[in-house]
Amino acid sequence: MAATQQRPQFVHVESYKRERGDTHAASSIIGEALRIPGHCPHVEDAKPPEVHPVDPPVESPHEFRDWLYSTMAKCREANGAYLRRSAVALLTVIASMPREIATPEKVSQLRDLTVGWIYDFFGEKARVPYAITHDDESHPHVHVWVIPAKEETDNERWPLGSIFRGRKRDLYELQDSFYELVGHPLGMTRKGEQPQGIRLTRRQAIALRRNPKLAQETELYQAGFKAGVIQALYAQSIAPERHPTDVAKDFVPERMADHLGRAITRRERPKGRDFGR
Template sequence: MYQFVHVESYSRSSPKTAQHKNSKSGKSSSKSGGHCVKYIVDEATRADGAHPHVDAPAPPILHYGKPLDQLEVTCEAWASTMTDSRGHKLRKDALCLAAGIVSAPHDIEPEAWEKFRSDSIAWLKEKYGDALESVVEHTDESHPHLHFYVVPKPGQRFESIHQGRAAAAAEKGQGGKKGEQNQAYKAAMREFQDEFFDRVGIQHGFTRIGPGKRRLTREEWKLEQIQAAAAAKTIAVAEATVTTSKVESQAIKQQAVNDAKVFADKTLKKADQILKAAESKGFASGFNKGIESVEQLPWWKKVGLYLSGAVRERDKLKVELETTKGDSETWKEKAKRYFGINKQLDLELKEVKPKLLSAEEELSVTRHKAKQAALLREENDQLTRQLGDAEHKIGGLQGRVEALKSMVDEQESAQKAQPVARRYEHEEGLSR
């Protein structure tokens, strides 16, 4: 399972549709600016016609803040206190609302969802403070999720509630070009994801990012899930140990978070390295193409190296835990529990390695069979050509045989006819 938290920006009215010209093709197309506050509110409150993706709509559950029908008024009130860079009244299409979503996997247990929901709301309240207007839950879709809505306080600019736009504005103020502003925006939004992961995601065994965007193999993704689950269990053990002091408990929790972060960072770097290696070999579609071309990119060997690194990190952690046993009996118990979790990880790693070896053997057998099939196909094609030639020759010979047979039949008929003719001539002579 991996975390999903996302935030978007909206204005009081949708920007006008504009004509956008493609610089390469020269063709023009309409380009819309997106939805407005009213549309977002109608969708969230399940107003008629605003929820085509929901079969059986149910009203949202308000967990924090004001009812959603007050959101438009709040945005209007804020906009009335602000001016643009020229001192003019804000346009209707100026951004005024940050709306986001926090989602959990569809198969999450009810108790786990309640805890995750509570921790997520606590993080949102701490992050946005009084600017957090509302948090609601939808229960009529496949994945349990929260929607949150943030409006700047009067006199504060919109960038104060959106760290991505704040970073882009700061870069622009320093003379940065558009591309540099975009990079600053992306970096700030990655920090947004990191904050949620550190404070909420890792506490519940979620990974930082899913496998698809990082082009991870199934084994790498499985290994990261195991690491995240182990970290979550360790944190739970530390919180449940009433005999542990707050300082010790926090140290264990922080160690688990740090281990998981290091593991996630390694996964990101590993994915980048594999992608660059694939692109350097000239694969048109990057790593995905490289996976298909097993001759050029043996992915099972890369995964094997990756698992070896994970084992070394685990062994290092075991040594560090072993050195703390002499501190106190309580610490020893915690170390044993932590060691048990890593022992489980060790067993799961051992299950993965034979599968990789088996996959390598199957690939080798498949390649050998493919080569044999190619040779057999070539021999079959050659025999087919020879058979065609033979049939052609046989047809010619049959024609010649028929011609000779016809000549023989004609000669035999001629020979038979000669004695008869002579007898007739003799009989005619006698009668004379």
């Protein structure tokens, strides 16, 4: 009997702070999603995205960044103080599908189902201004922005940090609920047959593209990222009955498993190059 073809889903949720001028700031990820020159150096042949308004606060997505910062400037914390400059300004949900099944109709379904899943997962305090589709990278994918609901911003509140933190620990549930509402209806699997590789952060991807020699620091460097997956397994109690060293053998060569197992047991960061720092 032939093995079932693996078409794993991919969904990633990230928060971006208010401060400008940083690769992890809201202004930077907005520029990347809209393919504004200078904000997407990791894309070899950037193409204009397809922008789908959902519940936009402004007429044009290119006005959204200014709206975001001017609105946050008016909002206050629960104690009456103005928002911290490091406050969470934007959540971005990135969802993709394997290219072999990515017809235009299915990509549109991915976008619409992901928007519906966001409202289901984050609840009534969340608002989706835009969903943005890209087809200029290896996998067609959508960026869906999340901000506080209109009722919150009209009352000069910006509780996005608490909305995100309230769901941040439910990473396993996130994958399951996404599969139920999005992945399964589109014919994707919950996960691949083999353990998935580590997804580089945007900052790391940009750094690697600017300096490919960083990838030559292979095994220990890669181990630092793979240890993050192993630690996540224990944080979610997915593999509590197995020793960290045994789990590490699923991700790295056996000669490196002891190193990672000891590091995780001691709750230390494994030594390795993190070019995001």
